[in-house]
Amino acid sequence: xxxxxxxxxxxxxxxxxxxxxxxxxxxxxxxxxxxxxxxxxxxxxxxxxxxxxxxxxxxxxxxxxxxxxxxxxxxxxxxxxxxxxxxxxxxxxxxxxxxxxxxxxxxxxxxxxxxxxxxxxxxxxxxxxxxxxxxxxxxxxxxxxxxxxxxxxxxxxxxxxxxxxxxxxxxxxxxxxxxxxxxxxxxxxxxxxxxxxxxxxxxxxxxxxxxxxxxxxxxxxxxxxxxxxxxxxxxxxxxxxxxxxxxxxxxxxxxxxxxxxxxxxxxxxxxxxxxxxxxxxxxxxxxxxxxxxxxxxxxxxxxxxxxxxxxxxxxxxxxxxxxxxxx
Numbered sequence: 570x571x572x573x574x575x576x577x578x579x580x581x582x583x584x585x586x587x588x589x590x591x592x593x594x595x596x597x598x599x600x601x602x603x604x605x606x607x608x609x610x611x612x613x614x615x616x617x618x619x620x621x622x623x624x625x626x627x628x629x630x631x632x633x634x635x636x637x638x639x640x641x642x643x644x645x646x647x648x649x650x651x652x653x654x655x656x657x658x659x660x661x662x663x664x665x666x667x668x669x670x671x672x673x674x675x676x677x678x679x680x681x682x683x684x685x686x687x688x689x690x691x692x693x694x695x696x697x698x699x700x701x702x703x704x705x706x707x708x709x710x711x712x713x714x715x716x717x718x719x720x721x722x723x724x725x726x727x728x729x730x731x732x733x734x735x736x737x738x739x740x741x742x743x744x745x746x747x748x749x750x751x752x753x754x755x756x757x758x759x760x761x762x763x764x765x766x767x768x769x770x771x772x773x774x775x776x777x778x779x780x781x782x783x784x785x786x787x788x789x790x791x792x793x794x795x796x797x798x799x800x801x802x803x804x805x806x807x808x809x810x811x812x813x814x815x816x817x818x819x820x821x822x823x824x825x826x827x828x829x830x831x832x833x834x835x836x837x838x839x840x841x842x843x844x845x846x847x848x849x850x851x852x853x854x855x856x857x858x859x860x861x862x863x864x865x866x867x868x869x870x871x872x873x874x875x876x877x878x879x880x881x882x883x884x885x886x887x888x889x890x891x892x893x894x895x896x
Contacts, residue, residue: 589681589704590891592884593694595715595752596779602887603719603756607732609883610723614876621886623650625681630656631708632687637850637877638708638716642684645881649889654680673697682888684708704888709745712773717849718749720880722757724873725806728845732757737806738844739764740831741857743772743793744814746849751776755783755791763801764793767827769820771795797830800840808847809833812857833858838867845869 591597598606609617627646631639646653658664663672676683677700685694686708698705707715726732737754739747743766751772754760762780764772771793772780780791812828821827838846846862848870854860863870 588698588701590888591695591698591705592715592719592888593691593698593705593707593710594713595718595749595756597715600756603753606719606880606883606887607722607726609886610719610876610880611727613879613882614723614727619882619886620650621889622646622681625651625889626654626679627651627682627684627885628654628656628676628680629684630661630686632658632685633709635686635708637874638686638881641720641877641881642706642708642716642885645878645885646682646684648878649882649885651682651885669693669696670699673703674700677701677703682706682885687711704891706884706888712745712776713749713752714745714849715749715753716881716884717746717877718753719884720873720877721750721808721847721849722753723880723883724847724869724876727876728869728872729805732760734759735805736761736801736803737763737808738801738804739766739808740797740833740837741809741828742766742770742812742814743776744810746810746814747772748776750808751780751791752783755780755789756787757789758787760787760789761801762789762791764791765797765800765831766793766795767824767831768795769827770824804841804844806847807833807838807841807844809857810849811851811853813853828857832856833862835859835861835865838862838865847873850874 629639629643643653661672673696680703682704683697684706687693688711690712691710694705694707694710722732751762754762777793784791846868848858848863850870852858852863854863862868
């Protein structure tokens, strides 16, 4: 008598396949797809439903702390019908010396999508996508936080009904959130982004160059200055992030003194009564932002946090649409 083993397609090891769609940088997205993901996030927020990930498995690997992004992608994957495997910082054999390349090669045979947060550079994430068949999503790297920027644009699209022509002031460190935001906003027609960053903590020359290249195509404009003098006459959006970003460090002992003029206080917001306030959270009230601003009527910060799940769903669905055999 011969035993027969029946194997569910969901549980079977996945064979290597062609490169899947990944989002490791905003610049990985063609203009049309970026706009589509942003719009789809708004649709999910309005009640759209999808089972695009049914029969697939999403891995969520966070080597650094996360409340919003980890929950957003986990809940989003489940709502789209995926199975979920979650890894913390010490769960993978990376902690015992296995290479990223070997880890990625193994995971690519078992997962359809891997959502990653690390403090390393994007090249590490790209090594996970190289074996093929598995989408890789950057949930924050040292240089860029692309899924935050997609969430930010969906939040603004929902609120204003448009992105074209918005006037945005970003105040604070030129960190991974600012890098992604600059790349994304400069893909939108006629958007103006004014970055006010402390000296020595600005957006890198590479990201400025890339953002200006996008602006030249879209009719946008980006400028960076290292003081708070001569602010724009009118604004639609004021954005800041916490000064102590996950994975970043300060290279001067008196950095708090350097950052102090870049706090978003009530007086700054009062100068722009029609502007809304964004913050990627978590926030330190009394440090980078006044409590009256964060918790006030102009703040979209907590709506922005909720939009992260809808935006994550849009990213996951977009990746799934590029999977081998998908329609």
